[in-house]
Amino acid sequence: MPSNIDSVALYKTRKMLRELSSKTGKGTELISLYIPPKKALHEVLNNLREEYGTATNIKSDSTRNHVQDALTKTQQRLKLFKRTPENGIVLFVGSLMTNGPGSEQVFVNEIIPPKPVQTYLYRCDDHFHLEHLMDMIKEVDVIGVISIDSTEAGFGVLTGAKIVVDEVITSGVAGKTRAGGQSARRYERLREMNLSAYYNRVAKHAKKIFLEQNKIKGLIISGPGPTKDSFLKSDYLDYRLREKILTEVDGAYSGAEGVREAIDKSSDVLKDMRVIEEKKLIQRFLSEIHKEKSLAAYGIKEVMDATTKGAVEVIIASEDLNMLNILLKCNRCSTDKNKILNRTSYVQEKQKFLSESCESCQAVDFTITETDLIEILEDKASETGTRIEVLGSGSEEGRMLMSFSGLGAILRYRMQ
Numbered sequence: 201m202p203s204n205i206d207s208v209a210l211y212k213t214r215k216m217l218r219e220l221s222s223k224t225g226k227g228t229e230l231i232s233l234y235i236p237p238k239k240a241l242h243e244v245l246n247n248l249r250e251e252y253g254t255a256t257n258i259k260s261d262s263t264r265n266h267v268q269d270a271l272t273k274t275q276q277r278l279k280l281f282k283r284t285p286e287n288g289i290v291l292f293v294g295s296l297m298t299n300g301p302g303s304e305q306v307f308v309n310e311i312i313p314p315k316p317v318q319t320y321l322y323r324c325d326d327h328f329h330l331e332h333l334m335d336m337i338k339e340v341d342v343i344g345v346i347s348i349d350s351t352e353a354g355f356g357v358l359t360g361a362k363i364v365v366d367e368v369i370t371s372g373v374a375g376k377t378r379a380g381g382q383s384a385r386r387y388e389r390l391r392e393m394n395l396s397a398y399y400n401r402v403a404k405h406a407k408k409i410f411l412e413q414n415k416i417k418g419l420i421i422s423g424p425g426p427t428k429d430s431f432l433k434s435d436y437l438d439y440r441l442r443e444k445i446l447t448e449v450d451g452a453y454s455g456a457e458g459v460r461e462a463i464d465k466s467s468d469v470l471k472d473m474r475v476i477e478e479k480k481l482i483q484r485f486l487s488e489i490h491k492e493k494s495l496a497a498y499g500i501k502e503v504m505d506a507t508t509k510g511a512v513e514v515i516i517a518s519e520d521l522n523m524l525n526i527l528l529k530c531n532r533c534s535t536d537k538n539k540i541l542n543r544t545s546y547v548q549e550k551q552k553f554l555s556e557s558c559e560s561c562q563a564v565d566f567t568i569t570e571t572d573l574i575e576i577l578e579d580k581a582s583e584t585g586t587r588i589e590v591l592g593s594g595s596e597e598g599r600m601l602m603s604f605s606g607l608g609a610i611l612r613y614r615m616q
């Protein structure tokens with residue numbers, strides 16, 4: 201994935217897709233609307249007015265009301281925009297149950313996608329049309345890695361920030377030194393034959409993994425010693441893969457270790473890949489943490505405080521942070537209070553928080569607003585000119601960040 205894609209937009213899109221994929225309407229009443237950047241909003245609003253008119257023909261009272269409600273809410277939401285955003289907008293609107301039958305409420309889910317919307321689409325269906333958004337976030341830059349020596353070969357697939365070692369095959373080829381008693385020439389010939397069979401297998405695997413199962417954009421060949429050269433010199437590898445070779449890396453390892461080593465050593469050719477960007481961020485963060493006068497902070501409270509003070513250069517959040525800010529506004533005196541909860545213990549903690557009475561008037565009657573913590577951080581960050589990066593849960597860097605409670609920051613200056 202090219203690094204110009206906003207990692208927060210990507211995070212929000214993934215999250216929305218997860219939440220909406222299981223939702224279904226009672227009837228044909230869920231609206232999906234994709235607006236490309238060039239489409240004028242007044243045209244879209246006209247279109248929605250026409251759809252509203254058409255909806256009067258729907259026989260079922262409940263479906264008709266739901267569709268018309270959804271159309272009204274969609275128009276209201278669009279009117280908040282002065283013009284179509286740079287990447288367009290995607291809206292999913294419809295009546296969804298909140299708490300069993302009869303509890304339907306119209307939800308407006310809006311997303312500014314990480315890449316431009318390509319074509320205008322309006323659909324009213326019994327489910328949301330998420331597939332176009334899914335296609336949009338599928339990572340396009342896939343890089344293949346073959347790490348080979350005479351004993352084993354590893355095959356890796358690098359997608360965005362995720363490295364998957366697909367397979368490791370062993371050669372079964374004996375070492376160069378023969379055991380006593382064998383004819384040297386015969387031994388050498390046998391070894392050559394075995395190597396040739398092994399190269400054939402490697403080439404076949406490469407074709408299967410990099411051309412059939414994945415469509416790679418580039419290929420890295422690595423390994424210690426001359427095996428990779430003799431593999432490449434003879435014509436084993438499919439010409440389509442040969443054309444995609446980005447670089448050859450001299451490494452210390454082969455197999456699975458070699459795949460990771462090759463990616464580390466190819467940061468120049470991969471500089472636009474998300475994985476390199478994430479590695480650099482984490483390396484900077486870790487090196488700061490180990491310094492005596494550290495310009496790093498981690499933990500939810502620490503990072504929130506530093507961001508509010510404008511002390512943060514870049515916030516690094518894990519996609520698995522899984523925290524939610526819950527804001528309660530007293531319905532009697534409007535005093536509000538908030539708390540950050542982990543989604544895993546969310547239900548109990550929310551109940552507990554809801555049952556605590558208002559500090560000012562002692563009432564126990566609140567309006568609840570729940571916001572994902574990363575979205576809260578995004579707001580705070582934009583107020584203070586702070587960059588925010590979300591590290592994908594598939595990456596090693598993302599997992600490493602989880603040992604720092606999933607949230608870190610590189611500071612502009614040291615905090616007291």
Ligand SMILES: [Zn+2]
Pocket residue numbers: 530531532533534535558559560561562563
């Ligand atoms: Zn109150």
